[in-house]
Amino acid sequence: MNKRALITGVTGQDGAYLSEFLLKKGYEVHGIKRRSSLFNTDRIDHLYQDPHVENRHFVLHYGDLTDSTNLIRVMQEVQPDEVYNLGAQSHVAVSFESPEYTANSDALGTLRLLEAIRILGLEHKTRFYQASTSELYGLVQEIPQKETTPFYPRSPYAVAKLYGYWITVNYRESYGMYACNGILFNHESPLRGETFVTRKITRAIARIAIGLQDCLYLGNLNSLRDWGHARDYVQMQWLMLQQAQAEDFVIATGVQYSVRDFVQRAAAQLGITLRFEGEGVEEVGIVEKVEGENLHVRPGQKIVAVDPRYFRPAEVETLLGDPTKAREKLGWTPTTSFDELVREMVEEDFKIAKRDSLVKLAGFKSFNYHE
Ligand code: NDP
Ligand code: GDR
Numbered sequence: 001m002n003k004r005a006l007i008t009g010v011t012g013q014d015g016a017y018l019s020e021f022l023l024k025k026g027y028e029v030h031g032i033k034r035r036s037s038l039f040n041t042d043r044i045d046h047l048y049q050d051p052h053v054e055n056r057h058f059v060l061h062y063g064d065l066t067d068s069t070n071l072i073r074v075m076q077e078v079q080p081d082e083v084y085n086l087g088a089q090s091h092v093a094v095s096f097e098s099p100e101y102t103a104n105s106d107a108l109g110t111l112r113l114l115e116a117i118r119i120l121g122l123e124h125k126t127r128f129y130q131a132s133t134s135e136l137y138g139l140v141q142e143i144p145q146k147e148t149t150p151f152y153p154r155s156p157y158a159v160a161k162l163y164g165y166w167i168t169v170n171y172r173e174s175y176g177m178y179a180c181n182g183i184l185f186n187h188e189s190p191l192r193g194e195t196f197v198t199r200k201i202t203r204a205i206a207r208i209a210i211g212l213q214d215c216l217y218l219g220n221l222n223s224l225r226d227w228g229h230a231r232d233y234v235q236m237q238w239l240m241l242q243q244a245q246a247e248d249f250v251i252a253t254g255v256q257y258s259v260r261d262f263v264q265r266a267a268a269q270l271g272i273t274l275r276f277e278g279e280g281v282e283e284v285g286i287v288e289k290v291e292g293e294n295l296h297v298r299p300g301q302k303i304v305a306v307d308p309r310y311f312r313p314a315e316v317e318t319l320l321g322d323p324t325k326a327r328e329k330l331g332w333t334p335t336t337s338f339d340e341l342v343r344e345m346v347e348e349d350f351k352i353a354k355r356d357s358l359v360k361l362a363g364f365k366s367f368n369y370h371e
Pocket of ligand 2: 090186187259311312317
């Protein structure tokens with residue numbers, strides 16, 4: 001019998017990569033998706049199987065982490081061997097705007113799933129993965145951060161995820177459940193949501209190069225992050241559920257770059273050399289040299305500026321992970337370098353910008369988000 005997995009957040013970045021990964025391993029994959037007024041399955045449409053087909057391996061269920069009865073019903077129907085709780089209001093800045101909803105979905109949502117497993121008597125069958133985060137470290141107490149580093153969350157998102165972390169540990173210790181936390185540092189890809197900084201940068205740089213946008217407005221350029229590739233990281237989510245005993249692991253690359261570095265590397269991929277000058281809210285990114293062909297930028301042009309709107313009430317200035325435990329116990333090392341990650345993201349966004357430009361030339365309106 002094929003193993004059965006249930007994924008919350010199946011329509012998100014990690015949900016898409018994990019579904020693909022598990023399907024290749026022969027799993028029957030069930031995903032929980034939210035009802036939305038527009039289609040929200042772009043990232044997994046290539047995996048979709050018509051409901052009229054028999055023996056489907058990929059099945060979607062409507063649901064929401066804020067709805068216990070729904071979660072219990074889906075859990076009962078699926079009887080999963082493995083649950084991956086990837087669903088969350090995952091945007092740190094947005095969590096300051098919607099703290100209560102963030103707590104409901106990210107903290108209580110985790111509890112609801114664990115309880116659903118327990119209520120249905122699945123605690124010795126179903127293994128549980130919780131998408132924990134480097135945001136737990138917040139105001140960092142130790143550099144680099146590892147499994148034993150104390151937490152100091154700095155946003156409603158991180159505080160909600162702190163509850164998710166500890167309730168997962170608590171159910172493991174209280175009920176003998178196989179439940180574990182992956183403390184994942186930032187991971188990105190061409191599927192990353194457009195309002196996270198990396199994707200916002202690669203999308204904007206591509207659009208500026210094509211002539212669809214004039215300037216990229218960002219918040220804290222000094223912020224330091226340990227960025228990996230989502231494709232590498234979902235493998236770890238699976239591997240963590242295949243061990244003899246449930247344990248928590250940090251997943252990171254062990255290398256750190258600033259937001260400013262990311263912008264420069266992204267521009268360089270298209271043959272644009274960027275120079276930053278000025279300080280604080282006055283800092284700007286100016287084009288120094290253009291080597292790429294047919295680009296709509298010229299030396300001296302300002303294409304990056306700071307907008308304090310994107311500053312956060314409390315910032316996480318620096319994150320750097322130590323993945324030694326994952327390497328030693330799970331035999332894992334990330335395979336995608338920072339430059340490869342940036343290249344892949346810029347290439348994909350350049351293709352999308354070209355397509356948008358053709359749409360515009362043909363007289364149709366194209367989209368332009370600034371968030
Ligand atoms: P995304 O924001 O891309 O995806 C989040 C998913 O959760 C989407 O499918 C979203 O649905 C779904 N969702 C949101 N709210 C609810 C809800 N109330 N009920 C059910 N589903 C909901 O996140 P990622 O894929 O990047 O991240 C996956 C998980 O890992 C998240 O929990 C995130 O907090 C955590 N994490 C992510 C890291 C990263 O760098 N990417 C690092 C560490 C942790 P919809 O598509 O409808 O919006
Ligand atoms: P983060 O990711 O908060 O680390 O959370 P994000 O890409 O949003 O921010 C990273 C850093 O960049 C700074 N920044 C900006 N961020 C955004 N979004 N937009 C901007 O314009 C901008 N300018 C500067 C931020 O201040 C921050 O310091 C992500 C999410 O995926 C979480 O769900 C996950 O838990 C953590 O990564 C690990």
